[in-house]
Structures are given as C-alpha cells and as structure tokens.
Amino acid sequence: MSMLVAFLLLWGLSRGPVTEAATFFETQPLLWAESKSPLEPSAEVTLTCQARLETVNFQLFKNGVAQEPVHLDAPAIKHQFLLTGDTQGRYRCRSGLSRGWTRLSELLELTGPTSPPPPALRLDRESTQVLRPGSKATFTCVAPLSGVEFQLRRGEKELLVPRSSTSPDRIFFHLNEVALGDGGHYTCRYQLRDNQNGWSADSEPAELILSDERLPAPVFTAEPASPNPEPGTRVRLRCLAPLEGARFALVREDRGGRRVHRFQSPAGTEAHFELRNISVADSANYSCVYVDLEPPFSGSAPSARLELRVDGPPPRPQLRATWSGAVLAGRDAVLRCEGTIPDVTFELLREGETKAVETVYTREASANLALIFVGPQHAGNYRCRYRSWWPNTFESELSDPVELLVTES
Structure with a gap:
C-alpha cells in the first residue's frame, strides 16, 4: 500500500528539441513510496528506486543531503530503502552507470497525514x-x-x-x-x-472535441479581413452556426499540428474570439467547429480556413516563480517562462551569465524551468528567453528578472 506523498512533476517537457539534438537513452530512475499505514505520521516507509538498467549501485538523497551509497552483491533493476522514525522530508535517488551515476529522480516529498489530493x-x-x-x-x-x-x-x-x-x-x-x-x-x-x-x-x-461532421460547417469570418494585419492590432474572429447554445472551438493550424486554441459556449448561434495585441506568435491558419451540448455530442465539419500572417519581432516572455518567499534547501525551484509562440526552446539564464542553466523544448507556448535540489549557491536573479531555428530563426529578448532566495529552514 502506498504512502501519501506530495510531489513535483514537470508535465511533458523534454530537455531538447527532437530536431535540434541527438536521441539519448533515458537513464533517470523512478522513485516512489510505500507504507503499511499511509495515514500515520512517522510510519515505517519503503522507498523504491527503480533504475532503467540493472546496476549494483543505488543512492538516496534526503533534503538535499546524500545518504550512504548502497552497493549490491549482484546487479538489480531496483532497490528498496527502509525508512523509520521521522520519515517526513524531500527525497530523490540515483542509480549507478558504468562510469558514475545517473541524474537524480523526480522529487518525492513525504508529508504527514492529510486527505488524498486529487490526481x-x-x-x-x-x-x-x-x-x-x-x-x-x-x-x-x-x-x-x-x-x-x-x-x-x-x-x-x-x-x-x-x-x-x-x-x-x-x-x-x-x-x-x-x-x-x-x-x-x-x-x-x-x-x-x-x-x-x-x-x-x-x-x-x-x-x-469530436468533429464527426454530422452537423453543417459553421461560417467563419475575420475583422479586419486582411490576412496581413499590423502587429499590435486586434483581430476579431466570428464563428456562426445554425444551432443555438453550442460549444464552439477555435482551431489553430501551424507546424505543431491542428489544435484547439480556445473554447466558448455562448447562448446564441455565434461565438466571437479576439486576438489582441497580435504579433508573429499569432501567425497560423485558423478555423472553427462547434459541438452539440446534448448527447451524443455531435460535432460539425470544420469551417473554411483563414490565413493570418503577422510580421515583426517575437514578444518578450514573462518569468514567474512558482513559490513565494524563500525556497527551502533541498527542494526544486521551478520558474515558469511564459511566451506566446508554441514549438520553441526556452532557456533559463542567471543574471550576468550568457550560458543557459536550463533548457527545455516544448510544443506549448510556455515551459517550466527547474533548478534541481537548490542550495545557497543557487541564490540570485534569473531571466528567461525563447528561440526557434525552424522554419524561421529568431530569439526573443530576455524577461524581467526573478530573484531566488534559499533558506536552510
């Protein structure tokens, strides 16, 4: 039976674009907790560190401090660490490689008894x-x-x-x-x-959203109608359906695929989507669909596509801290870099340095950039930017700085 934990997981973010780096074998181990009494504090807890390849070496970290390495008599795919006494804390593990160690597992935090949080x-x-x-x-x-x-x-x-x-x-x-x-x-x-x-x-x-085309396609128009609007202006997109009270979806089509961009559920027969302060980030083909809100939730055929192309420099990103106050030593400091252009590479830089301390490629327009197991040496100001190499090469300006403070308790 499992021990109640709180954990930090970065959703779907790889560490480099497929088109910009070679493919590497994943070596990061998995770490999870089990307990006979998941709702009791200080219960006997077993932490399982599962490697990607068989190894004889495993090591556990608690609150940023390395515990004594474990050397097995024979190679194994996983090792279990038995915890007793005060088990609350922040844990990671790593497994051995032919030369050295893997990177640390995702953060696992054991807490006291609480109600199970939602998945x-x-x-x-x-x-x-x-x-x-x-x-x-x-x-x-x-x-x-x-x-x-x-x-x-x-x-x-x-x-x-x-x-x-x-x-x-x-x-x-x-x-x-x-x-x-x-x-x-x-x-x-x-x-x-x-x-x-x-x-x-x-x-x-x-x-x-299911577009089964059982309903007729909506009428899709833009105001202004020009396919090349000026940067910084506003474009209003109108989706008109022969059905009242439907669920509308604005669909964006670019090199990242055909994806729902926004939803709207108006009371009448039409939905209005506004793209404000537009920039090169809004360059794409757009269409719309609608679905019935009653079972079996029939969907329409897609509307005709509207092409939108905007010139100019990429917008400056915004960097946000996902914590408040100082970060406890041993935890991760996750900063979220928010842009407006999908399918780019995000970089986190320390103030005054030119080399990124963390890089993440994502198909989304924002990314979590994590400083792993922070200590006093990580304190300082950080900025972020994003860049693209295909199909157009560009690099954004740096964001405003965010200060990281680290405390021992």
Missing part, C-alpha cells in the same frame, strides 16, 4: 487536436500515491477502456477508436487498494 489528468499530444471518428486518444492519470486503483470517468460514469502503466503512480487509458458520443469532459480519480478512505476528489477535467 492530474491530461490528453496526449495527438488528443489535444480536434478528433475525427476512428481516431485514437490516450489519457494519462497521475496520482500522488503509488500502487492505487484508478478510474476514468465521463460525467458520473466509469469508462471501462484498455489501460496500461509504466510506473505505480500513473496509468494510461486508451480510446482506440473514438466514436460518436465520446466527446465531452473526462476526469479521473483513485483510491487505496483496500478502499480504506474511499475515492479521491476528481481531477480537473480534460475536454475531447
């Missing part, structure tokens, strides 16, 4: 698009406990669909052939295997 649910990259019948979609549900039972639900109904797992704290639900009626809002939840505390709260919903 997190997301759709895979392909499923963020407007789907057509017959398409595949995969939902990932991640819980802050390991070894639990999961449910995927639409409304109040559990969906019995194929599932798979790569680690004890997450599960993948597979919709192998999306059909009429599969559109709508999905949530997931979890419970301990002995049903000791019942189900957790539901995750935030993930929405699936």
Whole structure:
C-alpha cells in the first residue's frame, strides 16, 4: 500500500528539441513510496528506486543531503530503502552507470497525514487536436500515491477502456477508436487498494472535441479581413452556426499540428474570439467547429480556413516563480517562462551569465524551468528567453528578472 506523498512533476517537457539534438537513452530512475499505514505520521516507509538498467549501485538523497551509497552483491533493476522514525522530508535517488551515476529522480516529498489530493489528468499530444471518428486518444492519470486503483470517468460514469502503466503512480487509458458520443469532459480519480478512505476528489477535467461532421460547417469570418494585419492590432474572429447554445472551438493550424486554441459556449448561434495585441506568435491558419451540448455530442465539419500572417519581432516572455518567499534547501525551484509562440526552446539564464542553466523544448507556448535540489549557491536573479531555428530563426529578448532566495529552514 502506498504512502501519501506530495510531489513535483514537470508535465511533458523534454530537455531538447527532437530536431535540434541527438536521441539519448533515458537513464533517470523512478522513485516512489510505500507504507503499511499511509495515514500515520512517522510510519515505517519503503522507498523504491527503480533504475532503467540493472546496476549494483543505488543512492538516496534526503533534503538535499546524500545518504550512504548502497552497493549490491549482484546487479538489480531496483532497490528498496527502509525508512523509520521521522520519515517526513524531500527525497530523490540515483542509480549507478558504468562510469558514475545517473541524474537524480523526480522529487518525492513525504508529508504527514492529510486527505488524498486529487490526481492530474491530461490528453496526449495527438488528443489535444480536434478528433475525427476512428481516431485514437490516450489519457494519462497521475496520482500522488503509488500502487492505487484508478478510474476514468465521463460525467458520473466509469469508462471501462484498455489501460496500461509504466510506473505505480500513473496509468494510461486508451480510446482506440473514438466514436460518436465520446466527446465531452473526462476526469479521473483513485483510491487505496483496500478502499480504506474511499475515492479521491476528481481531477480537473480534460475536454475531447469530436468533429464527426454530422452537423453543417459553421461560417467563419475575420475583422479586419486582411490576412496581413499590423502587429499590435486586434483581430476579431466570428464563428456562426445554425444551432443555438453550442460549444464552439477555435482551431489553430501551424507546424505543431491542428489544435484547439480556445473554447466558448455562448447562448446564441455565434461565438466571437479576439486576438489582441497580435504579433508573429499569432501567425497560423485558423478555423472553427462547434459541438452539440446534448448527447451524443455531435460535432460539425470544420469551417473554411483563414490565413493570418503577422510580421515583426517575437514578444518578450514573462518569468514567474512558482513559490513565494524563500525556497527551502533541498527542494526544486521551478520558474515558469511564459511566451506566446508554441514549438520553441526556452532557456533559463542567471543574471550576468550568457550560458543557459536550463533548457527545455516544448510544443506549448510556455515551459517550466527547474533548478534541481537548490542550495545557497543557487541564490540570485534569473531571466528567461525563447528561440526557434525552424522554419524561421529568431530569439526573443530576455524577461524581467526573478530573484531566488534559499533558506536552510
């Protein structure tokens, strides 16, 4: 049975663009907790460190301090660390390589007894698009406990669909052939295997839009109608449907694919989407669809596409700290760099330095940039920027600085 934990997980962010770097074998180990009494503080806890390859060396870190390395008599794929006494703290582990060690696992924080927090649910990259019948979609549900039972639900109904797992704290639900009626809002939840505390709260919903073309295409217009508007101006997009009270989706089509850009549920027959202070980030092809809000949630054919091309420099990003006050030594300091252009590489730089201390490629327009296991040596001011090498080469200006303070207690 699993120990209640709070953890930090960076969703879907790789450390370099596929087109800009070679493919490397993932060596980062997995770390999870198990306990006989998950709701009792200072209970006997087992931390499992699972390597990617068999090794004889494992090491646990607590609150930023390395514990004594463990050397096994024979190679193994995982090792269990038994914790007793005061088990609350922030943990990571690493496993041995032929020469040295792997990078540290994701952060695992053991806390005292609390109510189980809700899980997190997301759709895979392909499923963020407007789907057509017959398409595949995969939902990932991640819980802050390991070894639990999961449910995927639409409304109040559990969906019995194929599932798979790569680690004890997450599960993948597979919709192998999306059909009429599969559109709508999905949530997931979890419970301990002995049903000791019942189900957790539901995750935030993930929405699936199905364009089955059973409804006629909407009329899509732009004001001004020019395909080359001036930077800094406003473009108003109007989607008109022959159906009242529908759910509208503005769809953006660029090199990252065809994805839902915004949603709107007006009371009438039309939705208005505004792109304000437009820049090169808004350059794309746009269309819209709508879906019926009543079962089986029929969807329309897509509207005609409108092309929008804006010239000028990329907008400056904004850097935000995900903490308040000082960061406790041993934790991660995660800074979020928010831009407006998807499919770029984000870089975090320390004030006065030209080499990035962290780099993340993502198809989103923002990214989490993490300083791992911070100590006093990490204190200082940080800025971020983003860049692209394809199809156009550009680099944004640096953001305003964010100060990082580190405390021992």
